Amino acid sequence: MDIILKNGHIVDPSAGINTVGHIVVKDGKIKKIILASGIAEEETAKDMQIIDVAGLHVFPGLVDIHVHLREPGYEYKETIESGCKAGLKGGFTTLCCMPNTRPPNDNKTITEYIVQKGRSLRLCNVHPIGAITKKQDGKELSEVGIMKDSGCVAFSDDGRPVTNSLIMRRALEYAKVFDVPIISHAEDVYLSDDGVMNEGYVSTHLGLKGIPAEAEVIMIKRDIELAALTGGSLHIAHVSTAGGVSAIREAKSLGINVTAETTPHYFHITEDYVNGYNTSAKVNPPLRTQKDVQAIRQGLHDGSIDCIATDHAPHHRDDKECEFDRAAFGISGLETALALGLKLVEDGVLSLSTLIEKMTIAPSNILKLGKGTLREGADADIVVVDLNMEFTVDKEDLVSKGKNTPFHGWRLKGVSVLTIVDGDIKYNLKQVNQ
Amino acid sequence: MYKDLISIKDLSTQDIDLIISTAISFKEVLQRDIKKVPTLRGKTAINLFFEPSTRTKTSFELAQKRLSTDVINFTVPTSSVVKGESLFDTIKTIEAYGVDFIIIRHQSSGVPYLVSRFANASIINAGDGINEHPTQALLDTFTIIERKGAVAGLNIAIVGDIFHSRVARSNIYCLTKLGANVRLIAPNTLLPKGIENENVHIYTNLDKGIKDADVIMTLRIQKERQSGGFLSTTEEYFRFWGLTRKKMASAKPDVIVMHPGPMNRGVEIASEVCDSLHSVIYDQVVNGLAVRMAVLYLLSSAKLNYTGSL
Numbered sequence: 001m002d003i004i005l006k007n008g009h010i011v012d013p014s015a016g017i018n019t020v021g022h023i024v025v026k027d028g029k030i031k032k033i034i035l036a037s038g039i040a041e042e043e044t045a046k047d048m049q050i051i052d053v054a055g056l057h058v059f060p061g062l063v064d065i066h067v068h069l070r071e072p073g074y075e076y077k078e079t080i081e082s083g084c085k086a087g088l089k090g091g092f093t094t095l096c097c098m099p100n101t102r103p104p105n106d107n108k109t110i111t112e113y114i115v116q117k118g119r120s121l122r123l124c125n126v127h128p129i130g131a132i133t134k135k136q137d138g139k140e141l142s143e144v145g146i147m148k149d150s151g152c153v154a155f156s157d158d159g160r161p162v163t164n165s166l167i168m169r170r171a172l173e174y175a176k177v178f179d180v181p182i183i184s185h186a187e188d189v190y191l192s193d194d195g196v197m198n199e200g201y202v203s204t205h206l207g208l209k210g211i212p213a214e215a216e217v218i219m220i221k222r223d224i225e226l227a228a229l230t231g232g233s234l235h236i237a238h239v240s241t242a243g244g245v246s247a248i249r250e251a252k253s254l255g256i257n258v259t260a261e262t263t264p265h266y267f268h269i270t271e272d273y274v275n276g277y278n279t280s281a282k283v284n285p286p287l288r289t290q291k292d293v294q295a296i297r298q299g300l301h302d303g304s305i306d307c308i309a310t311d312h313a314p315h316h317r318d319d320k321e322c323e324f325d326r327a328a329f330g331i332s333g334l335e336t337a338l339a340l341g342l343k344l345v346e347d348g349v350l351s352l353s354t355l356i357e358k359m360t361i362a363p364s365n366i367l368k369l370g371k372g373t374l375r376e377g378a379d380a381d382i383v384v385v386d387l388n389m390e391f392t393v394d395k396e397d398l399v400s401k402g403k404n405t406p407f408h409g410w411r412l413k414g415v416s417v418l419t420i421v422d423g424d425i426k427y428n429l430k431q432v433n434q
Numbered sequence: 435m436y437k438d439l440i441s442i443k444d445l446s447t448q449d450i451d452l453i454i455s456t457a458i459s460f461k462e463v464l465q466r467d468i469k470k471v472p473t474l475r476g477k478t479a480i481n482l483f484f485e486p487s488t489r490t491k492t493s494f495e496l497a498q499k500r501l502s503t504d505v506i507n508f509t510v511p512t513s514s515v516v517k518g519e520s521l522f523d524t525i526k527t528i529e530a531y532g533v534d535f536i537i538i539r540h541q542s543s544g545v546p547y548l549v550s551r552f553a554n555a556s557i558i559n560a561g562d563g564i565n566e567h568p569t570q571a572l573l574d575t576f577t578i579i580e581r582k583g584a585v586a587g588l589n590i591a592i593v594g595d596i597f598h599s600r601v602a603r604s605n606i607y608c609l610t611k612l613g614a615n616v617r618l619i620a621p622n623t624l625l626p627k628g629i630e631n632e633n634v635h636i637y638t639n640l641d642k643g644i645k646d647a648d649v650i651m652t653l654r655i656q657k658e659r660q661s662g663g664f665l666s667t668t669e670e671y672f673r674f675w676g677l678t679r680k681k682m683a684s685a686k687p688d689v690i691v692m693h694p695g696p697m698n699r700g701v702e703i704a705s706e707v708c709d710s711l712h713s714v715i716y717d718q719v720v721n722g723l724a725v726r727m728a729v730l731y732l733l734s735s736a737k738l739n740y741t742g743s744l
Contacts, residue, residue, distance in 0.1 A: 193662075201628030207543035207565020207603060210627060277544035323521055323542035325563070 002026045003049045003423065008058035008384060010035075013357035014373035023058060025380040028423035032376055053384050053418070057352075060360040061093025061381030061421065062338065063372045065154070066183075066237055066261060066309035068330070069095065069126070072113060073102025078314040078401045080114065083334070084123035086312070086400035088427035090334040091416030093381035094364070094371045095124050098158045099131040106131035106142045108150040115151040123426055125381070127153040127369065132171045132182060136160045139167065141174055148178045153367045154235065156183035159284065159329075163189060165222060172232025181233040181259075181367065186219035186244065187211075187285065196325045198271040198286040206274065208324060213292070216285050217243035224251040227258050235366055236260040238311045240285040242295030249304040259366045260299075261309040264340035265331055265406065267296045267349075273406050279320045279327035280395075281406040283313070297349045300358065307363040308355075310337045314402020332402035336393055338385065339412035346413070384418035391415055437736065438550040438557040439729055442568045442607040450612065454576050456728035457721065464500070464724060473731055474501040479535035480528055481507045483560070487539055489695055490560050490570075493719070494537050497726035503535070525549050535730060538562070556733045564598050569729060570694055571604035573722040575612065577714050578649055580721070581690050586613030589686075591637075591644045593619040593675060594653030594702050597626045597664070601694045602653055606632050619643035619675065623664045640675050647685040651692045652677050652702045668701045678704040682712070690714045 003025040010021050010033065021035040064087065070078040080097075087095050097114065099105035105114065111128050118126025130152035134140045137160070144155055155175055161184065162168045168182075175182050192211040197203050199210020220236055224247060227234035239245060239262045248260045265283060270290055273281035281287055299305040313330025320327050341359060344350045350358070360372030371381060393410045395403040419427035436444070445453075463471055479498045483491055491507065498505045508528065519527075521540075528536060536555045538546045543563030550557040561567040578585055590609055596602045596618050606629070609616050616634045618625065630636055637643030644650055655671055665671050682689065691703070691712045699705045708715060 199627050201631050204603075204626040204628045207563050207600065209564075212627075277548055318520070321520075321522065323540070323548070324544050325542045 001049045006052045008053035008056050010058045011353055011356050012060055012374040013353050014361040015375050018353050025423045028380055030374050030376055030378045030380050057385045057387055059356050059383050060372045060374050061383050062091045062359045063094040063363045064092050064310050065096040065363040065367050067095045067097050067312040069097040077316050080117045081121050082401045086334040087124045088419045089399050091338045091383040093124055093421045096127045096129050098129050100158050104131050104136050106134050108146050111147050111150040111152050129154045129156050132157045138162045138164055144175055145178050148180050154181045154183050158185045161185045161187050169226050172226055172230040176232045181235045183235045183237050184223045185237050186216050188215045188218045191215040197274045198288050202271045211286050213241040213243055216241045220244045220247045224258055228256045234258045238263050240266045240288050242292045245295045245299035245304050259306045261307045262296050262305050263309055263311045264337050277324040279324055280404045282327050282329055283331050284329040301349050307358045308341055310334050314400045315404050320404050332400045332404045335398050336407050339414040342414035380423040382420040383416050385416050387414050389415040439568055440546050440550055440559050441566050442571050442604045453572055453728050457576050457724040460727040461724040470500055472502045474503040477534040478504045480533045481537045484510045484540040493722045494726050497723050501727055529553055561600050565600050566604045567600040568604050569726055570601045571608040573725040574605055575608050576721045576725050577718050588614045588648040589646055590614045590649040591617045591619055591647045592651045595624045595655055596620050597624045599653050617643050641684055645684045647689050649690050655702045672701055677707050679706050
């Protein structure tokens with residue numbers, strides 16, 4: 001059924017809108033936006049579902065260009081379905097999933113499987129990210145062109161960074177032919193040397209092996225140099241260090257084609273969360289220091305960091321409730337990201353409009369998804385958010401199969417109450433249905 | 435009242451004093467003809483070693499037997515843990531037997547802490563990863579006090595692989611807490627980042643580091659560190675950081691030399707040193723027994739206050 005969202009405070013950075021108005025959705029598309037308090041003629045039409053969202057905010061559906069949906073192969077951790085449901089609850093309408101499935105998404109068969117599964121579920125828009133190299137082993141390039149035709153929107157070896165600089169150079173050159181970005185999980189794995197948390201006083205204090213910040217910074221710098229050399233399109237995943245932010249800022253000032261994302265855990269919490277051998281705070285790159293948190297916030301503020309992703313990495317409790325050094329890396333992030341982002345607005349780091357930009361149109365533009373906008377004719381992917389609703393994060397309440405969150409017990413503000421994909425209501429917290 | 439011994443960081447100086455004075459009493463027992471006392475008769479201890487150990491396990495087992503504790507040894511070969519039972523299932527299974535003490539050694543740092551949070555039995559850390567080995571630090575402290583009267587104000591040099599040494603970490607926490615001037619001597623590759631925040635002095639030069647030392651504690655150098663780029667050859671290590679009689683000349687004349695064992699003669703310590711009158715290495719072994727008896731006794735009677743700060 002077609003929908004009119006009435007009287008919501010619409011924030012759409014792609015169109016420069018930040019005011020109260022109505023949105024008319026027809027045939028799965030944004031038909032028009034009526035600003036101010038005018039009456040939509042469609043209101044009198046039959047077959048229109050009129051939803052009054054006065055007092056609530058309306059944003060383009062959130063876009064997350066870095067998630068792990070675990071399917072195929074690790075369905076005990078997450079499935080495309082459970083991940084999408086977690087996304088919808090978190091206000092996300094588009095998810096781009098990393099290739100470290102089993103088998104990895106390094107060929108069109110896996111790509112097509114993910115695309116088909118996503119389409120048939122009709123929950124979020126699901127776009128796979130393909131592996132740069134076959135088996136993600138950093139040796140031979142995957143069929144980038146064929147996989148792009150099958151639906152891959154970017155290429156990354158994610159958790160297994162390409163250590164060989166020559167292969168990375170070739171990947172950037174080759175991907176340029178097909179106009180797809182290369183996403184770098186920037187980590188010098190020799191320097192991280194099987195570390196399990198940030199290297200520093202806390203790691204020494206806990207007797208845990210550390211990963212120095214330089215493991216990230218060195219790789220970001222290498223990949224920036226290779227992007228400059230090749231003119232390829234480079235996106236840096238989950239920036240966690242002050243040094244990484246500086247390197248990206250400098251590269252951008254030199255006009256190098258690089259974009260970057262960070263995630264909520266890098267702008268809110270530090271390595272101190274690992275105290276008590278807390279495996280829910282074990283993530284790669286690791287949680288860093290207060291100095292890094294400040295630098296990440298500054299990077300978001302000044303635009304060095306283009307967008308916010310979640311690096312949603314759900315794990316089964318068996319993979320987390322064990323010895324710290326044997327526990328899996330990763331944080332389940334889809335259901336807390338929006339509220340944690342809104343906390344940046346409260347902290348004065350970003351305006352509401354800039355935050356939404358970094359969670360909608362900016363990531364969409366990086367991967368050329370054509371999403372994250374409420375412009376007329378766009379797919380009607382919309383989220384309605386109650387900015388004043390408070391909640392306490394309870395890991396057992398997560399819809400994701402992964403209950404691994406270090407934010408358990410946090411009191412946060414801002415809840416998505418209605419998530420619409422292609423004009424259909426997919427998530428409705430309050431069962432709004434006038 | 436806490437029931438476990440996980441970390442030296444948890445202990446107050448009063449707790450440490452109580453453990454040492456109790457150990458002194460038990461050492462007296464060990465010098466009797468009949469060395470067994472009925473103190474913990476009817477109690478059961480399990481020595482759960484996930485990592486091979488000869489001396490620590492023997493020391494705990496003997497301490498338990500001297501106190502009339504029933505003892506079971508449970509050695510878990512690492513290989514079967516990889517794909518087998520989870521750590522917590524193993525612990526819960528053992529707990530179901532109704533044991534009073536679980537003594538744990540594990541290759542992963544933090545395991546005794548994690549186990550102590552759900553187990554009802556008293557958990558004693560017998561060494562976790564590169565984190566801590568609290569009873570070793572307590573027996574070393576006991577040995578120092580026995581020879582020097584007190585720890586406060588002493589110059590204590592710890593030489594060797596600080597990075598991988600849980601013995602070093604527990605000793606750093608214990609000896610600085612008691613007011614010693616602790617110096618760490620090692621090549622930079624073997625010093626963990628941030629250790630300088632522990633109120634210690636760092637030296638890369640052995641001669642400078644042991645100047646006027648009252649105590650020199652040498653640590654075992656493992657050959658496999660060569661492959662990790664931590665050091666070049668054991669020969670070079672011995673030349674620069676191995677403790678020889680000649681190098682010891684800058685220490686105090688009555689300096690004592692310690693080693694947690696097992697020693698590599700000619701790598702971290704010269705035979706002429708470990709066999710000299712300066713060496714207290716065999717005192718450490720006896721004192722280890724007495725300290726472990728003291729810890730078992732004090733934990734079973736909940737006499738430790740744990741007012742130490744983390």
